[in-house]
Amino acid sequence: MAEVPPPAPTGDELLKVLSALGNPHRLRIVAALVENRNYVSALAREIGMGRPLLHMHLQRLEAAGLVVGTLELSEDGKAMKYYEVAPFFYELTPPVIARAAATITENADRTDRTAKEEAK
Amino acid sequence: MAEVPPPAPTGDELLKVLSALGNPHRLRIVAALVENRNYVSALAREIGMGRPLLHMHLQRLEAAGLVVGTLELSEDGKAMKYYEVAPFFYELTPPVIARAAATITENADRTDRTAKEEAK
DNA sequence: ATCACCTGTCAAAGATTCCTGACACATGTC
DNA sequence: GACATGTGTCAGGAATCTTTGACAGGTGAT
Numbered sequence A, B: 001m002a003e004v005p006p007p008a009p010t011g012d013e014l015l016k017v018l019s020a021l022g023n024p025h026r027l028r029i030v031a032a033l034v035e036n037r038n039y040v041s042a043l044a045r046e047i048g049m050g051r052p053l054l055h056m057h058l059q060r061l062e063a064a065g066l067v068v069g070t071l072e073l074s075e076d077g078k079a080m081k082y083y084e085v086a087p088f089f090y091e092l093t094p095p096v097i098a099r100a101a102a103t104i105t106e107n108a109d110r111t112d113r114t115a116k117e118e119a120k
Numbered sequence C: 001a002t003c004a005c006c007t008g009t010c011a012a013a014g015a016t017t018c019c020t021g022a023c024a025c026a027t028g029t030c
Numbered sequence D: 001g002a003c004a005t006g007t008g009t010c011a012g013g014a015a016t017c018t019t020t021g022a023c024a025g026g027t028g029a030t
Helices: A011-021 A024-035 A040-046 A051-063 A094-101 A113-118 B011-021 B024-035 B040-046 B051-063 B094-101 B113-118
Strands: A067-073 A079-085 A090-092 B067-073 B079-085 B090-092
Touching (some): A011 A024, A011 A094, A011 B011, A011 B024, A024 A040, A024 A067, A024 A079, A024 B094, A040 A051, A051 A067, B024 B079, B040 B079, B051 B067, B090 B094
Antiparallel strands (some): A090 B090, B067 B079
């Protein structure tokens, strides 16, 4: 039952994780979800933040694989999207960064528009 | 000789480290310095980047405590600023983030102008 | 129907970060 | 003195990220 995945993330992956976590709001969001999973609207009220904004931050975190969202149907039929933190584990040390930096392929993120322009 | 400093960085500290590392250029800079210490101008040529820009990135990294710079005088009298990576070690896990997030005092960075405006 | 919840997306404005081309200063060499 | 190489800083524009206020659609209850 010993599971220790060798800390050797790719440059793009590490980059996505670091930039996702390098923001006070996102850090608080993760912290709030560690306490207990929650759905968007409730979380927004809990940490005093607009829904559209929180929604965007959650997407960034989810894209980095730090949280996972599940669309569930409450007993009264309402559709709620619950989010909870994913069990991640990253080690930040000079060697790890050195290895990761070697595998950076620029355009790591980009939402979509780039895809089309890329095809030109 | 066992030295395992309990991974419990403050929110502001962790935030500074994460945002500093959350940038492809900075990641490469650290990687380059892991191989061998170097002075600004040479490093700039090595990784193909303007000096002013590299200078700025190095400051960001140094402010986060990830690299340290030393102004040395080469034998021929030239003043060179050598940079090398600091032996850092951060663990990124939900619990660590939860604890760190509790100690965020906003205005963690800010260069100076904010200071005056703060006093208004 | 109207209200109270939930979800999601957009466009436009604001605030930051990133980057570049000068500029200033110092020392050793031709 | 004119070069070459080092250091550092500044202003201004380009590129990104952050934030807000609509808007659209869905279900259950009054």
